[in-house]
Amino acid sequence: MHFSSIPGVNNNQTINVDALAETSRTTLTAIKGILLLNKQSMKYSHFIASISIIGLSAFDTVDDPDLNIDNVLNCRANTILSFSVGGTSAPNGIIIAMNIRPLSGGLATQTLFSIRGSSTNVVPFRAELSDSTGYLTFHRKDSDGIWNNYPTTLALQKGKTNFVLLQFSNQ
Amino acid sequence: MNYSDTWNRLIIECTQAQRTTLEGAYYSLRIFVGTNEMTRTYFADPGTPLNGVLFWGVSSMVIDLCSQMVSGTTTRETTKDGNYDILNFLVFSGASGVYQNTARKLQILNLLKPF
Secondary structure (H helix, E strand, O other): OOOOOOOOOHHHOEEEEEEEOOOOEEEEEEEEOOOOEOHHHHHHOOOHHHOOEOOOOOOOOOOOOEEEHHHEEEEOOOOOEEEEEEOOOOOOEEEEEEEEEEOOOOOOEEEEEEEEEOOOOOOOEEEEEEOOOOOEEEEEEOOOOOEEEEEOOOOOOOOOOOOOOOOOOOO | OOOOOOOEEEEEEEEEOOOOOOOOEEEEEEEEEOOEEOOOEEEEEOOOHHHOOOOOOOOOEEEEEOOOEOOOOOOEOHHHOOOEEEEEEEEEEOOOOOOOOHHHHHHHHHHHOOO
């Protein structure tokens, strides 16, 4: 996933994602912020399939994370980035790799990622980071609807915080 | 790989496992942070093997980063927002495992040695 968006495309709200299969390569789309549905289409639509997604937040500040230089995704308070992997059935396994730099001053429990169904929005799996310990805990809802927790034992180290001192003087 | 600041190379592996004596679906989970590896955690699902899926209720999968939705809605869960930076994000979807090719690493290092 390349954490870069283009101002001229979809109001700067989408990110291209390279998807590789055994014999093909395609480009999928990740979305910054919360999806907004075209309410006019919903009002006159008789079929849910005909609801058009204007997608994307109306402007660049609604739940949007910042994309920094060198493809860095800045996850901060009040932001979310969603990527539809697609398919007709959920996979029975997943491998996720990333470089991550936790920062000081966040919430006590932070979401690293979660898995959600695109049609039901059910969230049966999530990975959460403890701000105080740096440990990840995975939460999975089983087929009986019971949440089970799986803590890990390797801590993520926090990044350095850069302080900037600004001095204003009235001379 | 070295970075100028405190970046953690994180790999998460969650996949199907196989057991011979107990019923139900069975999975393993482990993470790698830098060069450190966690021993696998195993967990089972009370469902039958035929109904065993890792992500219950999901047909077409969406991955949310930075935060999560309140389950069943498209409302962001405001109490669990992230405060971190990410880059080099990769997802491999499907039952698979992480394989460490140490021999290949050594060969790369040899190329970096001065002649």
